[in-house]
Amino acid sequence: MLKLLVIIFALLSVKIxxxxxxxxxxxxxxxxxxxxxxxGINESTLESRCPRTAxxxxxxxxxxxxxxxxxxxxxxxxxxxxxxxxxxxxxxSFRMALGTNPVGDKIAEGDxxxxxxxxxxDLKNRKSEFHLSLGINYPNSKDIEEAKQKGINFPGKDxxxxxxxxGWLKRKVIKHPRDWTKGCMAVRDYExxxxxxxxxLGTLIEICP
Numbered sequence: 001m002l003k004l005l006v007i008i009f010a011l012l013s014v015k016i017x018x019x020x021x022x023x024x025x026x027x028x029x030x031x032x033x034x035x036x037x038x039x040g041i042n043e044s045t046l047e048s049r050c051p052r053t054a055x056x057x058x059x060x061x062x063x064x065x066x067x068x069x070x071x072x073x074x075x076x077x078x079x080x081x082x083x084x085x086x087x088x089x090x091x092x093s094f095r096m097a098l099g100t101n102p103v104g105d106k107i108a109e110g111d112x113x114x115x116x117x118x119x120x121x122d123l124k125n126r127k128s129e130f131h132l133s134l135g136i137n138y139p140n141s142k143d144i145e146e147a148k149q150k151g152i153n154f155p156g157k158d159x160x161x162x163x164x165x166x167g168w169l170k171r172k173v174i175k176h177p178r179d180w181t182k183g184c185m186a187v188r189d190y191e192x193x194x195x196x197x198x199x200x201l202g203t204l205i206e207i208c209p
Contacts, residue, residue: 026123026126080098138157163192
């Protein structure tokens with residue numbers, strides 16, 4: 001099933017290359033494209049990298065990022081690290097800020113938590129309020145179903161990797177890299193510029209506790 005997922009990603013990458021100009025500011029996956037990827041993830045035997053976060057922390061790359069495209073993003077909530085990966089090679093690592101209630105999986109709108117699990121990048125926004133941003137496909141069908149079982153109507157949305165606020169006053173208030181978001185993963189502006197370039201739509205991201 002992992003081969004199927006790779007094939008789906010490759011097909012989407014070809015299509016995406018012709019779809020960059022869909023709107024002035026955004027690149028995004030259509031609902032059909034998102035459904036294909038989500039089904040591919042659900043059916044795959046993709047091995048979780050979360051048990052290996054300590055290993056990847058030791059591989060963290062703090063010097064000039066390698067100029068290669070990423071095929072995976074690993075988010076280590078415990079260590080506040082984002083690793084940009086190609087195969088098993090860490091291209092770059094960045095320290096991040098999380099939401100003001102960082103421990104635990106996201107379950108509801110407004111809980112200030114970051115979701116945990118395997119997702120993919122479904123949006124790239126060049127005109128973000130936070131310099132640049134990349135969205136993940138939260139909530140997916142599993143998140144929605146789990147929320148319903150808990151009696152929660154709104155599991156939340158708009159979970160991003162993004163930069164710092166555009167306004168200077170907000171920058172003064174947040175005291176980055178302390179946790180300050182509403183559940184997103186925040187890095188510095190020059191760091192999101194690299195991530196934005198290195199990561200294509202459809203790239204898998206695993207968010208670990």
